[in-house]
Each structure stands twice: as structure tokens, then as C-alpha cells.
Amino acid sequence: MTRPANRLSQLPPYLFADVTRKKRAAIAAGRDVIDFGVGAPDHPTPRFIVDRMVEAVQDPANHPYAFGTGTAEFRQAVVDYFKRRFEVDLDVATEVLALLGSKEGIGHLPIAVVNPGATVLVPEPAYPVYVSSTIFAGGVCHEMPLREENGWLPVLEDIPGDVREKSVLMHLNYPNNPTGAVAPLSFFEEAVAFARKHDILIAQDAPYADLYFGDPPPSMLQVDGAKDVCIEFHSFSKTFNMTGWRLAFAVGNAEVLLALGKVKSNLDSGVFAALQQAGVTALNGMDRPEIKNQMEIYKGRRDLLVSGLRDAGWPVTPPPATFYVWAKIPEGTDCWNVATRLLDEADVVVTPGAGLGKSGDGFVRFSLCVDEERTAEAVRRIAKLSW
Numbered sequence: 131m132t133r134p135a136n137r138l139s140q141l142p143p144y145l146f147a148d149v150t151r152k153k154r155a156a157i158a159a160g161r162d163v164i165d166f167g168v169g170a171p172d173h174p175t176p177r178f179i180v181d182r183m184v185e186a187v188q189d190p191a192n193h194p195y196a197f198g199t200g201t202a203e204f205r206q207a208v209v210d211y212f213k214r215r216f217e218v219d220l221d222v223a224t225e226v227l228a229l230l231g232s233k234e235g236i237g238h239l240p241i242a243v244v245n246p247g248a249t250v251l252v253p254e255p256a257y258p259v260y261v262s263s264t265i266f267a268g269g270v271c272h273e274m275p276l277r278e279e280n281g282w283l284p285v286l287e288d289i290p291g292d293v294r295e296k297s298v299l300m301h302l303n304y305p306n307n308p309t310g311a312v313a314p315l316s317f318f319e320e321a322v323a324f325a326r327k328h329d330i331l332i333a334q335d336a337p338y339a340d341l342y343f344g345d346p347p348p349s350m351l352q353v354d355g356a357k358d359v360c361i362e363f364h365s366f367s368k369t370f371n372m373t374g375w376r377l378a379f380a381v382g383n384a385e386v387l388l389a390l391g392k393v394k395s396n397l398d399s400g401v402f403a404a405l406q407q408a409g410v411t412a413l414n415g416m417d418r419p420e421i422k423n424q425m426e427i428y429k430g431r432r433d434l435l436v437s438g439l440r441d442a443g444w445p446v447t448p449p450p451a452t453f454y455v456w457a458k459i460p461e462g463t464d465c466w467n468v469a470t471r472l473l474d475e476a477d478v479v480v481t482p483g484a485g486l487g488k489s490g491d492g493f494v495r496f497s498l499c500v501d502e503e504r505t506a507e508a509v510r511r512i513a514k515l516s517w
């Protein structure tokens with residue numbers, strides 16, 4: 131019996147296969163490809179974090195299994211960060227859970243809280259893990275379209291009554307990938323009231339909470355009583371250029387974190403203690419110039435790309451947060467055609483919006499993980515194309 135289980139064939143089709151294949155072929159053919167498709171920082175982890183890790187790895191006390199919800203020191207650093215950054219109090223014993231990346235936590239959450247056949251509310255376009263983790267747990271997805279006219283927020287009144295009654299979990303993601311939108315606290319208030327009324331857990335995914343260009347985005351836990359119905363995921367990956375390290379945490383409802391922790395203790399055996407120590411150093415160093423400077427770099431790239439695309443006739447709006455530009459494409463074409471022609475005629479790779487959800491048609495996603503010189507070169511090439 132070597133055949134994969136049926137749940138694997140229930141995963142949505144991988145829509146980027148064509149773009150990926152063409153990109154590989156272009157690179158293999160020696161073409162000068164500029165890749166805005168990758169949503170991962172292009173800079174190394176800041177030195178002060180690497181140094182702490184090197185030191186921590188050498189301590190034998192860090193070598194055994196680090197079972198449990200996270201070291202006391204790590205959980206306290208999260209509590210301190212939440213107080214400093216959001217003025218939210220967390221209970222260090224029950225309201226913080228260390229994760230091996232937020233994808234891991236989101237991926238395991240439905241096993242902890244979704245019974246087979248239950249409905250999960252997922253935004254679209256979105257990061258694919260909300261859907262795949264639901265499918266793995268035998269849940270059923272109901273999509274909440276994100277549209278520009280609603281500020282890229284789901285319209286909760288549009289969720290049909292029978293769906294509300296069957297729903298047990300709602301995924302949200304602000305600041306948002308792919309749209310770059312920030313949710314105002316008023317939306318979080320509305321969502322918490324909705325969740326309370328319909329007895330739904332909200333999982334708010336916030337890996338970009340500290341990648342912003344204007345006012346700092348809020349945490350959902352700033353809403354009074356949010357902890358009754360909500361957990362929030364935070365990650366070291368994007369803020370600290372630590373994608374490969376695999377470190378994140380969930381905060382919020384103690385009962386849900388206990389359930390998620392129970393799933394995790396059956397599947398993994400905790401986050402490497404040395405990594406948790408490096409994480410403490412990272413969180414406590416959030417205000418260091420290395421981290422602030424990173425935002426200035428993304429901002430420079432954002433402004434260069436947005437103004438270049440606008441000059442080329444694209445009706446693009448600059449994002450207030452994240453390292454994505456969700457670019458509205460020129461009139462009269464679609465996102466697949468734009469992505470294909472950018473690759474074929476300009477050697478520029480972007481993510482077609484509809485590949486992340488059907489409401490993404492009319493947009494392509496550029497990640498800002500390409501330096502200014504290459505971004506400027508891409509803009510020059512794009513300007514030569516007419517649509």
C-alpha cells in the first residue's frame with residue numbers, strides 16, 4: 131500500500147505549476163530572471179541574534195528535549211513584548227505557546243478544534259495553509275472574499291446564517307498577505323462580537339505585525355474580551371529574517387492553546403531551547419536599528435516599485451504594511467496573462483493573484499524581497515510592455 135491517502139487529493143490544485151515550470155526553464159536557459167514571487171526576506175538574520183544562537187548552542191543545558199509550551203524565559207519575553215507593543219496583558223503560564231513556525235501552529239490548530247464535517251471560515255485570496263489544514267482535519271471551508279471596496283476585509287454580514295451556525299473557526303490575517311491591508315481595531319471589534327455571538331474561534335495570523343510603513347498595526351487581543359474567542363499567531367520569520375529557523379508563538383485563549391499544545395505534544399517535542407534563547411534576544415531587540423532599518427529598506431523598494439508601475443500605467447496603491455505590493459493590473463487583461471507575459475517578455479516573476487483565491491483576479495503580487503537596483507531594472511523592463 132504505497133498510495134497516498136484521499137485527503138491529499140482533496141487539496142486544491144497547485145495553480146502555479148505553469149509559472150514555476152516556466153521560471154525554472156528561464157533560469158536554466160541563462161536568462162536574467164528577477165523574481166518577485168518569493169515571500170521570504172532576502173537579508174540574513176541580524177548579527178546580534180545569530181551571535182546569541184551560537185552561544186546558546188554551545189550550552190549543553192540546551193541540548194535535551196524542550197518539552198512543553200516554551201521555556202519560562204521565552205514565554206516571559208513574549209508577555210513583555212505584548213505589553214510594550216500592544217499594551218495587552220498575557221498570563222505567562224497559560225496564554226502563550228511556543229511554535230515551530232506559525233505555519234506549524236496554524237496547520238495543527240484544526241486537529242485541536244475542528245470536528246470532521248465542521249465549517250471553517252477562510253479568507254480568499256489567502257495563504258494556502260488555512261485551507262489545507264482544514265482539509266487534513268476533515269473540515270469544510272467556507273470562503274470569505276476579500277475585496278478592495280471593503281478595504282480587503284471580509285464582510286461578515288455576507289456569511290449566510292446556516293454557515294454561521296455550522297462554523298467553529300474563522301481565519302483572519304492582518305496585516306494581510308497578499309493585499310498588504312491593515313485591519314483597523316474597529317474591524318477586530320466587529321469580528322470579536324461576531325465570534326462571540328456565533329460561538330466561533332478566531333485565529334488571527336499576524337506574521338507581519340511589525341512590518342509596517344505608517345501607524346503600528348493593532349493586535350486583535352487589544353479588543354476587550356478578545357481572549358474569550360481568539361488566538362493570535364506571531365512569527366519571527368519575517369520581522370527578524372528568520373524564516374529557516376522555525377520559531378513563532380500563539381497567544382490568547384488559554385483553553386484553545388491547551389488543546390493545541392496537546393496536539394503538539396503528541397506530534398513534536400518542543401522548540402529547541404537554544405532557539406528559544408535566541409528568540410528572547412530577538413524580541414527584546416525589536417527596537418534596535420538593524421530591525422528598524424529593515425523597514426526603511428522595504429519602504430524604499432515599495433516606493434520605487436509603486437511609482438515605477440504607476441508611471442507604466444498600472445493603477446497601483448502602496449501597501450501600509452507587509453512586504454508585498456498587491457498590484458492592480460492594467461485594464462483589459464487578466465492576472466495569468468500578465469504573469470505569463472512578464473515572465474516571457476521581461477524575465478520578471480510575479481504571483482498571479484487568482485492563484486491565491488478567485489477574488490485575486492485583476493491583481494498580481496510582487497514581493498519586496500528584491501533589492502532596489504534589481505527592482506529598478508524590473509520596472510524599466512515592465513514599462514516597455516503594452517497591454
Ligand SMILES: *Cc1c(COP(=O)(O)O)cnc(C)c1O
Pocket residue numbers: 169230231232233234257303307335337364365366367368373377378
Ligand atoms: C510567511 C507567512 C506565514 C509563515 O510563517 P512561519 O512562522 O515562517 O511559519 C504565516 N502566515 C502568513 C500569512 C505568511 O505570509
